[in-house]
Amino acid sequence: MQHVARVSIVREETAAPAIEVAGVSHVYAGREGAVPALDDISLSVGAGRFTVIVGPSGCGKTSLLMMMAGLRHQSSGIINIAGQPITDPDPRRVGVVFQEASLYPWLTALDNIEFPLALRHAPREERRRRAEEMLTLVGLQGFGSRYPHELSGGMKQRVSIARGLVQDPPVLLMDEPFAALDEQTRMTMGHELLRIWEKTNKTVVFVTHSLTEAVYLADEVLVMSARPGKIIDRIPITLARPRTYEMMATDVFGRLRDRIWQQIRTG
Amino acid sequence: MRRPSPTAVRWMILLAVLAVWEILPRGGFIAELLLPPLSKTLMALFHERAQYAMAMVVTLYEVGFAMLIACGGGIIVGALIGGLALLRKLLLPVFSSLYAVPIVILYPIFTAWFGIGSESKILFAGVYGFFPVMLSTAAGIRTIEEQLLVAARSMGATVPQQITRVIIPAAIPTVLTGLRLGGALTIIGVVVSEMLTSAAGIGYLVTSYRTVLDSPHVFAAVLMILVFSVLFDAFARFVERKTLIWQTAGRRERTTARPDTRIASAAAPA
Numbered sequence: 001m002q003h004v005a006r007v008s009i010v011r012e013e014t015a016a017p018a019i020e021v022a023g024v025s026h027v028y029a030g031r032e033g034a035v036p037a038l039d040d041i042s043l044s045v046g047a048g049r050f051t052v053i054v055g056p057s058g059c060g061k062t063s064l065l066m067m068m069a070g071l072r073h074q075s076s077g078i079i080n081i082a083g084q085p086i087t088d089p090d091p092r093r094v095g096v097v098f099q100e101a102s103l104y105p106w107l108t109a110l111d112n113i114e115f116p117l118a119l120r121h122a123p124r125e126e127r128r129r130r131a132e133e134m135l136t137l138v139g140l141q142g143f144g145s146r147y148p149h150e151l152s153g154g155m156k157q158r159v160s161i162a163r164g165l166v167q168d169p170p171v172l173l174m175d176e177p178f179a180a181l182d183e184q185t186r187m188t189m190g191h192e193l194l195r196i197w198e199k200t201n202k203t204v205v206f207v208t209h210s211l212t213e214a215v216y217l218a219d220e221v222l223v224m225s226a227r228p229g230k231i232i233d234r235i236p237i238t239l240a241r242p243r244t245y246e247m248m249a250t251d252v253f254g255r256l257r258d259r260i261w262q263q264i265r266t267g
Numbered sequence: 268m269r270r271p272s273p274t275a276v277r278w279m280i281l282l283a284v285l286a287v288w289e290i291l292p293r294g295g296f297i298a299e300l301l302l303p304p305l306s307k308t309l310m311a312l313f314h315e316r317a318q319y320a321m322a323m324v325v326t327l328y329e330v331g332f333a334m335l336i337a338c339g340g341g342i343i344v345g346a347l348i349g350g351l352a353l354l355r356k357l358l359l360p361v362f363s364s365l366y367a368v369p370i371v372i373l374y375p376i377f378t379a380w381f382g383i384g385s386e387s388k389i390l391f392a393g394v395y396g397f398f399p400v401m402l403s404t405a406a407g408i409r410t411i412e413e414q415l416l417v418a419a420r421s422m423g424a425t426v427p428q429q430i431t432r433v434i435i436p437a438a439i440p441t442v443l444t445g446l447r448l449g450g451a452l453t454i455i456g457v458v459v460s461e462m463l464t465s466a467a468g469i470g471y472l473v474t475s476y477r478t479v480l481d482s483p484h485v486f487a488a489v490l491m492i493l494v495f496s497v498l499f500d501a502f503a504r505f506v507e508r509k510t511l512i513w514q515t516a517g518r519r520e521r522t523t524a525r526p527d528t529r530i531a532s533a534a535a536p537a
Contacts, residue, residue, distance in 0.1 A: 102418035
């Protein structure tokens with residue numbers, strides 16, 4: 001139980017939070033009047049921290065993430081990213097990785113990664129150089145000229161991560177990025193993501209349904225309740241870094257996962 | 268014996284058909300009035316080659332302009348209908364029903380309005396080919412995966428950038444299919460209208476030789492139309508294939524199992 005002994009070693013929180021969500025509520029117009037979707041959500045994520053949001057289906061965790069990305073607008077409350085309110089997508093502050101099928105099938109892996117740079121008319125050489133760097137970072141050297149249909153599910157998500165990071169934003173938001181992958185690929189990808197995260201020092205917010213994935217990846221797990229979504233628990237994950245697959249078999253890991261499950265069931 | 272390839276079999280069938288075309292009338296199994304032998308048909312074509320060439324030029328000219336109307340109009344209207352919800356609700360049901368109407372019944376009206384020259388053929392065939400192009404363009408734009416647009420927005424794409432960099436490339440496959448169908452209908456429209464009321468074109472030759480019971484010349488014209496249509500379809504398919512490599516592959520992938528195992532190289536990451 002050597003890992004348990006190292007449990008107390010956790011990352012120190014840095015001073016300025018990278019993400020601040022203050023009193024965010026959301027109400028949308030349903031068929032039978034106003035439906036409250038998010039209820040007074042406040043949270044703060046320190047720079048460089050890995051935060052995972054879990055909760056039952058329809059609890060609004062993806063909505064919250066889309067609001068952090070500036071892709072949807074909350075009814076009230078403020079979201080600050082890197083000290084500034086976010087109202088519209090800003091790829092220089094926030095990169096987003098989606099569940100699947102968000103790569104452009106008519107572009108090669110490299111062109112997909114370059115896409116955000118092409119949108120703001122970056123010089124061709126700079127685009128290529130950045131995209132190649134990102135391709136190497138996600139472990140896909142030599143696959144740059146492949147089209148998405150020539151890549152496996154895991155490789156496609158590597159390209160998505162590279163695309164999210166290509167403008168070097170301080171924050172990376174991930175909406176169930178590995179949900180469509182098989183169990184084995186998913187484990188590998190979780191491990192890879194941690195490697196990339198440790199290398200790049202990004203602030204990550206990661207939405208998932210998988211409790212194992214949540215505990216394995218997170219510094220802190222936020223548990224949301226069913227609609228209207230509220231944060232009902234914040235669970236610091238005190239497992240040492242770097243995380244290893246063996247940790248999943250430990251008692252600490254099991255207890256953390258059970259606590260999250262209890263909260264989701266009763267919340 | 269080795270099994271011949273499908274392509275070889277196709278060519279063999281074609282040769283067989285041509286051989287039968289020659290043998291049946293020659294052997295007296297079919298009256299030459301109903302089916303003149305292939306050789307006689309080709310001879311007729313050769314003797315009157317100037318006349319057939321002139322007729323073909325007229326037909327090609329009409330097909331060309333009709334395709335401009337069908338493809339240009341179809342893409343523009345289709346893009347508007349596919350892109351704007353209000354127009355779609357108002358017009359799509361109307362256009363979809365119109366597509367089912369045998370538009371050929373309108374041809375007499377076209378001749379009354381535009382005369383029996385090329386104008387009426389061009390307009391009639393243009394309208395005829397317009398519908399599949401318009402409907403598939405609208406469908407192509409309407410069925411774009413929402414996720415592709417959300418991703419573009421997350422990367423800071425402006426609305427014009429979303430149109431040029433996401434919507435148009437994503438719609439191209441469906442639009443091309445529409446162009447192939449629309450193009451074929453345009454050819455049909457021109458030939459049919461030439462056969463009905465006209466004084467020029469390859470369809471006119473079919474009708475005029477038929478009235479004097481000159482079978483070899485009728486079949487010669489039919490043969491030209493056949494070859495022309497087949498060539499057009501082959502060309503359209505070729506363009507489609509060239510453009511759609513990623514699309515057809517994507518479809519295949521979705522219908523089969525996870526593609527993870529497909530990349531066999533041991534060095535490939537997950």
